Amino acid sequence: MVSIIVATYNGQKYLLAQLISIAKQSYKNIEIIICDDASNDSTVEIIKEFAKSQANVSYFINETNIGVNKNFELGFLKAKGNFIAIADQDDIWLPNKIEEQMKLFIKDEILLTHTASALFRGNNLPTKSYQKITNPFQGNDVQKLLLRNSVSGHNIIFRKQLLQQIFPIPKNIYYDWWIVQTAACNGYIAASNKVLTYQRAHENNVTVKVRASKNQTEEEYQERIQALQNFLQLKNLTNTNKIFIEKTLQQFSTLVNNNFSKSLFRFLLDNRKVFFYYKKGILKYFSQKKAAKHLSNKT
Numbered sequence: 001m002v003s004i005i006v007a008t009y010n011g012q013k014y015l016l017a018q019l020i021s022i023a024k025q026s027y028k029n030i031e032i033i034i035c036d037d038a039s040n041d042s043t044v045e046i047i048k049e050f051a052k053s054q055a056n057v058s059y060f061i062n063e064t065n066i067g068v069n070k071n072f073e074l075g076f077l078k079a080k081g082n083f084i085a086i087a088d089q090d091d092i093w094l095p096n097k098i099e100e101q102m103k104l105f106i107k108d109e110i111l112l113t114h115t116a117s118a119l120f121r122g123n124n125l126p127t128k129s130y131q132k133i134t135n136p137f138q139g140n141d142v143q144k145l146l147l148r149n150s151v152s153g154h155n156i157i158f159r160k161q162l163l164q165q166i167f168p169i170p171k172n173i174y175y176d177w178w179i180v181q182t183a184a185c186n187g188y189i190a191a192s193n194k195v196l197t198y199q200r201a202h203e204n205n206v207t208v209k210v211r212a213s214k215n216q217t218e219e220e221y222q223e224r225i226q227a228l229q230n231f232l233q234l235k236n237l238t239n240t241n242k243i244f245i246e247k248t249l250q251q252f253s254t255l256v257n258n259n260f261s262k263s264l265f266r267f268l269l270d271n272r273k274v275f276f277y278y279k280k281g282i283l284k285y286f287s288q289k290k291a292a293k294h295l296s297n298k299t
Contacts, residue, residue: 002030002098002157003079004087007071009037011089012046014200018091019050027098034059035075037066069175076163084163086176088154090200091117092125097196101157104190111187112158112180114151117197125198134278136191140184142241144277146231146248147224147295149177151189154197158183165235172226185234185241221298225252255298265296 004022008015022032032054034047044061051057060074076084083105085098097115104113116136118126137150145151153176165182169175183189216224228249232242251268254261268275272288279287 001081002027002083002085002102003081003160004030004032004085004098005072005075005079006032006034006087006089007037007068007075008034008039008043008047008089009065009068009071010039010041010043012039012041012043014090014202015043015046016050018087018089018093019046021091021093021095022087023054024095025093025098026096027102029081030056030098031080032057033075033078035071035078036061037068037071038062038064067171069169069171069173072175073167073169076166079160082160083157084160085157086153088199090202091154092120092198092200094196094198098157100192100194100196104192105159106190107188109188110190111162112151112156112183113190113192114155114157114180115192115194115196117152117155117199118195119201120198121201126195135280136193137180137278138189138191140188141274142181142184142231142234142237143244143271143274145177145181145184146228146245147275148278149174149180150278151180151191152176152199153179154199156180162186170230170233173230174227177227178230181231181234185236216295216297217299221252221255224295225249228252255296259299260297262296265292268292268295 006019034057036044036047036059047059051059058078060078062071072086083102087093101113101115104110114136120126134150137144156176156179158179162183165186166179169178180189228245231245251264254263269289269292272292276288276291279291
């Protein structure tokens with residue numbers, strides 16, 4: 001069985017459409033677990049009404065707001081299935097999402113699978129197929145995921161057994177980044193380029209960000225530092241990966257009191273095939289160089 005975890009907070013505007021898309025999955029052996037983080041709009045009422053019409057839905061309402069990471073942890077602990085899928089409250093799932101994604105678990109060593117998503121705004125769903133312009137992450141190379149998580153939470157399904165290594169999720173890192181790195185540390189990740197999720201872009205979406213500056217902001221810089229520090233605590237982290245993370249942290253520390261670090265830029269460029277593996281195309285070197293420059297500057 002696949003346990004689908006929906007973490008909600010003030011999602012009244014788009015929640016019902018997402019829940020309906022989940023309920024219409026062609027893969028029927030599912031349960032839907034909704035964890036609401038003390039919403040103060042009509043989200044809870046929507047959840048309760050939806051649950052009345054679905055026998056496989058359970059919901060839990062937090063008395064106080066505990067944050068995204070802890071809310072997902074709560075949902076994971078309630079899961080009864082051997083596989084766990086994550087759902088954002090404002091997306092739309094294609095009917096065959098779970099069915100197609102479960103086909104990727106062809107070996108026991110594969111702990112996590114992910115697929116592609118297409119952005120949309122308002123109620124205008126994409127009307128054509130989209131070709132991914134980046135290489136999807138596959139395998140178990142932890143180093144490739146140190147500076148950027150290219151595996152979004154709303155696209156993943158993972159084996160429940162991975163929870164032993166996932167918990168506790170650090171409070172100062174994106175929950176999906178931590179889960180993906182944990183999977184890479186303890187097994188393998190499989191991917192498909194099929195678009196199976198329509199990701200809604202709107203002003204309150206946590207995962208859809210618009211880059212306002214050509215340089216990374218102080219907030220983005222601190223997020224990367226915190227992520228690197230957290231990754232040193234990953235269970236079953238190899239010594240080789242630990243040394244590389246420490247070296248990466250050391251290089252990023254050269255940017256603490258500077259707006260640009262030549263040393264960091266050279267380090268990122270030398271390791272561009274690791275950090276910027278997702279870039280593809282005949283001009284990927286220039287794209288990788290641009291990404292290295294972006295991370296070597298701080299506003």
